[in-house]
Amino acid sequence: MKVAVLGYGTVGVGVYEMLQAAEGFEAGPVLVRPGKEDKPFKVSSIDAITGDKSVDAVAEVMGGVEPAFTYALASIRAGKHFVTSNKALVAAKGVELFKAAREAGVAFLFSAACGGGVPFLHNLARARETDSLLSVGGILNGTTNYMLDRMQGEGMDYAEALKEAQKLGYAEADPTADVTGLDALRKIMLACAVAWGTLPQEGLLNEGIDSLTAADVEDFLSRGWTCRLIAGGSLADDDSVAAYVEPVLLSRGEAECAVLRNNNLARYVGQNSGLIAMIGQGAGRYPTASAVLRDLSGIRQGECAMFPPKVSNGAANNSRESHVYYVRLPKEAAGSLPLQEVLAEDDDLVRALTEKISVKQMHEAVAALRTEGNSVFFAAVREA
Amino acid sequence: MKVAVLGYGTVGVGVYEMLQAAEGFEAGPVLVRPGKEDKPFKVSSIDAITGDKSVDAVAEVMGGVEPAFTYALASIRAGKHFVTSNKALVAAKGVELFKAAREAGVAFLFSAACGGGVPFLHNLARARETDSLLSVGGILNGTTNYMLDRMQGEGMDYAEALKEAQKLGYAEADPTADVTGLDALRKIMLACAVAWGTLPQEGLLNEGIDSLTAADVEDFLSRGWTCRLIAGGSLADDDSVAAYVEPVLLSRGEAECAVLRNNNLARYVGQNSGLIAMIGQGAGRYPTASAVLRDLSGIRQGECAMFPPKVSNGAANNSRESHVYYVRLPKEAAGSLPLQEVLAEDDDLVRALTEKISVKQMHEAVAALRTEGNSVFFAAVREA
Numbered sequence: 068m069k070v071a072v073l074g075y076g077t078v079g080v081g082v083y084e085m086l087q088a089a090e091g092f093e094a095g096p097v098l099v100r101p102g103k104e105d106k107p108f109k110v111s112s113i114d115a116i117t118g119d120k121s122v123d124a125v126a127e128v129m130g131g132v133e134p135a136f137t138y139a140l141a142s143i144r145a146g147k148h149f150v151t152s153n154k155a156l157v158a159a160k161g162v163e164l165f166k167a168a169r170e171a172g173v174a175f176l177f178s179a180a181c182g183g184g185v186p187f188l189h190n191l192a193r194a195r196e197t198d199s200l201l202s203v204g205g206i207l208n209g210t211t212n213y214m215l216d217r218m219q220g221e222g223m224d225y226a227e228a229l230k231e232a233q234k235l236g237y238a239e240a241d242p243t244a245d246v247t248g249l250d251a252l253r254k255i256m257l258a259c260a261v262a263w264g265t266l267p268q269e270g271l272l273n274e275g276i277d278s279l280t281a282a283d284v285e286d287f288l289s290r291g292w293t294c295r296l297i298a299g300g301s302l303a304d305d306d307s308v309a310a311y312v313e314p315v316l317l318s319r320g321e322a323e324c325a326v327l328r329n330n331n332l333a334r335y336v337g338q339n340s341g342l343i344a345m346i347g348q349g350a351g352r353y354p355t356a357s358a359v360l361r362d363l364s365g366i367r368q369g370e371c372a373m374f375p376p377k378v379s380n381g382a383a384n385n386s387r388e389s390h391v392y393y394v395r396l397p398k399e400a401a402g403s404l405p406l407q408e409v410l411a412e413d414d415d416l417v418r419a420l421t422e423k424i425s426v427k428q429m430h431e432a433v434a435a436l437r438t439e440g441n442s443v444f445f446a447a448v449r450e451a
Numbered sequence: 452m453k454v455a456v457l458g459y460g461t462v463g464v465g466v467y468e469m470l471q472a473a474e475g476f477e478a479g480p481v482l483v484r485p486g487k488e489d490k491p492f493k494v495s496s497i498d499a500i501t502g503d504k505s506v507d508a509v510a511e512v513m514g515g516v517e518p519a520f521t522y523a524l525a526s527i528r529a530g531k532h533f534v535t536s537n538k539a540l541v542a543a544k545g546v547e548l549f550k551a552a553r554e555a556g557v558a559f560l561f562s563a564a565c566g567g568g569v570p571f572l573h574n575l576a577r578a579r580e581t582d583s584l585l586s587v588g589g590i591l592n593g594t595t596n597y598m599l600d601r602m603q604g605e606g607m608d609y610a611e612a613l614k615e616a617q618k619l620g621y622a623e624a625d626p627t628a629d630v631t632g633l634d635a636l637r638k639i640m641l642a643c644a645v646a647w648g649t650l651p652q653e654g655l656l657n658e659g660i661d662s663l664t665a666a667d668v669e670d671f672l673s674r675g676w677t678c679r680l681i682a683g684g685s686l687a688d689d690d691s692v693a694a695y696v697e698p699v700l701l702s703r704g705e706a707e708c709a710v711l712r713n714n715n716l717a718r719y720v721g722q723n724s725g726l727i728a729m730i731g732q733g734a735g736r737y738p739t740a741s742a743v744l745r746d747l748s749g750i751r752q753g754e755c756a757m758f759p760p761k762v763s764n765g766a767a768n769n770s771r772e773s774h775v776y777y778v779r780l781p782k783e784a785a786g787s788l789p790l791q792e793v794l795a796e797d798d799d800l801v802r803a804l805t806e807k808i809s810v811k812q813m814h815e816a817v818a819a820l821r822t823e824g825n826s827v828f829f830a831a832v833r834e835a
Contacts, residue, residue, distance in 0.1 A: 085581065092581075184725060186574050186578075186727065189577075193570070193745055194570075194741070196474075197469065197473045197744035197745060198741050320708075322730060324704075325704060325709040327704075337741060339465070339568075339738065339740060340732070340738050341732045341735075341738050343569065343570065343729065344729070344730040344731065345728070345729050346727070347726060347727040347728065353722075357578070357582050357721060357723040357724035360581035360582070360723075361577055361578060361581060364577065364580040368752075368754065369753035370752065
């Protein structure tokens with residue numbers, strides 16, 4: 068199988084190298100930006116790939132919706148199997164790509180777009196065939212997990228932890244998508260679509276770790292909690308899908324607490340299988356490339372889709388899952404949340420637990436407080 | 452796909468029920484012992500299954516090598532795909548069954564035989580195609596994990612923990628295979644064969660938890676260690692395969708310490724993927740049945756084998772992996788092991804750490820001590 072690669076950054080180099088080493092594969096042309104064609108295998112026009120009859124499959128690892136989407140459609144319509152690690156692309160355009168791939172009779176797989184090296188989506192798709200999936204989720208962003216690990220393990224403050232993550236290449240120069248939970252949200256969108264056929268485009272909620280301070284960490288550690296940024300998705304009786312990202316406080320001893328550095332933990336609950344959790348590197352050159360290669364290998368074995376046949380875009384309903392939330396906010400704003408217990412207060416700040424309220428209610432209440440200029444941190448408290 | 456089921460115990464009932472519920476499957480006849488055919492779908496002769504042209508696949512969940520092996524061969528030779536949860540069968544006869552299945556042009560899958568509901572072997576087989584696997588292993592026996600969890604969490608002694616495990620149906624009336632590590636050994640044998648094509652039949656070593664006392668637990672807990680029964684397999688430069696089971700002492704915070712009750716954690720390290728760990732129910736009706744159903748679904752997608760084409764029986768080499776061991780033994784026997792540090796001693800017993808010695812050397816030295824009538828507990832100490 069001859070595979071062209073779109074993009075030659077961190078992951079692209081890994082995919083190209085693995086293609087050269089793997090039995091039964093041939094590394095095809097690599098698409099780079101015009102002016103960057105410094106080797107014979109590099110091309111700068113997608114036409115050089117879509118027009119090359121010897122190319123069987125295209126692996127896209129550029130990131131971003133455009134021009135990736137245009138290139139993806141062109142590749143699929145040219146009859147190439149299409150594999151991608153690009154969560155922004157699949158979260159925004161997954162249904163369109165799926166339909167185009169079905170029409171063209173080619174495979175469309177994207178394991179590497181959720182969980183990096185963790186073979187999560189493949190297993191989710193496989194489990195769906197014979198089990199009912201009740202929930203999906205987990206730690207799906209390695210950058211923020213690294214930062215949380217450093218802040219909780221080493222007492223670093225947020226800025227320090229971010230700087231270190233950037234120095235190690237875990238965080239982008241612009242880390243917004245990671246620290247706001249948007250990256251994890253895109254991944255849980257994909258998991259929902261694989262599990263239940265709904266790719267939610269509206270009603271999504273993401274709270275990241277960008278409000279977290281060293282004082283917050285000190286406080287919840289002293290109460291026996293560890294914080295992880297967790298994405299959640301679930302199916303309700305009315306077939307509506309919840310999909311959101313928020314910090315969660317866990318009692319020590321939970322599996323998520325053992326997920327250190329930039330690792331991911333992706334999990335699903337099947338009616339029959341029970342809870343299945345998978346831990347591994349959620350990003351990085353070779354882990355991500357290994358997921359791309361597993362998909363390509365799957366295509367050779369006949370795998371062709373991760374989404375179920377009737378996948379469609381839809382809306383998330385985050386008003387039926389409820390949690391008790393830990394919250395830190397200015398004293399004068401405390402009255403605007405339904406608090407059940409004040410944990411600590413000083414002249415300026417209150418730390419408290421809310422009553423059990425819906426994800427939607429909590430995220431919206433905090434958004435309103437922030438609009439008024441309040442600084443707020445919150446995290447769901449997972450019941451032991 | 453019409454699937455016959457061999458065995459109607461805990462797992463068999465689960466498989467039959469899931470077949471009835473799953474789309475695209477039909478539950479075929481179920482083989483039971485003569486005299487137990489109390490429902491029209493139950494038969495007591497394998498001929499009623501092998502001779503039934505409408506049966507596409509056979510799911511064997513009886514356990515034990517015979518008559519399962521005879522039935523397996525008959526099913527395969529009759530052109531039925533063959534799926535099993537039976538680790539004793541595959542550990543002893545896997546290579547023969549694989550060859551028979553290839554000759555007959557049918558699938559032979561056995562995900563449920565290692566890790567129960569954890570989709571480990573399937574992913575191992577998939578990863579092998581494009582990555583080099585360096586090691587396999589983990590917590591592969593739920594019964595002993597449950598017992599260890601109770602002994603360490605609740606201060607139970609061994610007999611109490613075993614009785615509770617039996618009461619809950621986690622341990623057999625004869626728990627020997629579980630508590631001696633033999634069950635976990637069979638599973639790691641399968642993982643080695645899937646990863647590297649060698650199904651080790653000789654040179655295998657298994658130490659269980661049947662020597663563990665409440666006093667041992669108290670001692671290593673006080674030193675910050677948690678004990679898990681861990682199976683290990685690895686490939687050396689000379690292509691020899693290590694395969695063994697032994698208790699391991701872990702520092703708190705390791706992922707294995709978060710594996711509670713009767714859960715399993717199965718892991719592999721790929722050259723490119725890095726460490727991938729999977730956690731879930733290692734046994735039980737529906738988790739195990741869900742693994743059987745996933746295999747059957749895989750067959751419909753074209754999956755046909757877990758072993759690599761050139762699989763063969765072979766020998767394990769456990770002399771090249773070395774660990775520091777924690778050991779508790781009679782004072783007068785202490786001189787027979789290469790100790791580097793005494794941790795505690797009284798008039799009768801010594802607790803100590805050995806020098807770094809090979810798995811083979813340690814297991815053989817303790818076997819010799821026991822032959823002389825000494826009571827010994829040992830566990831490898833995992834370096835943090």
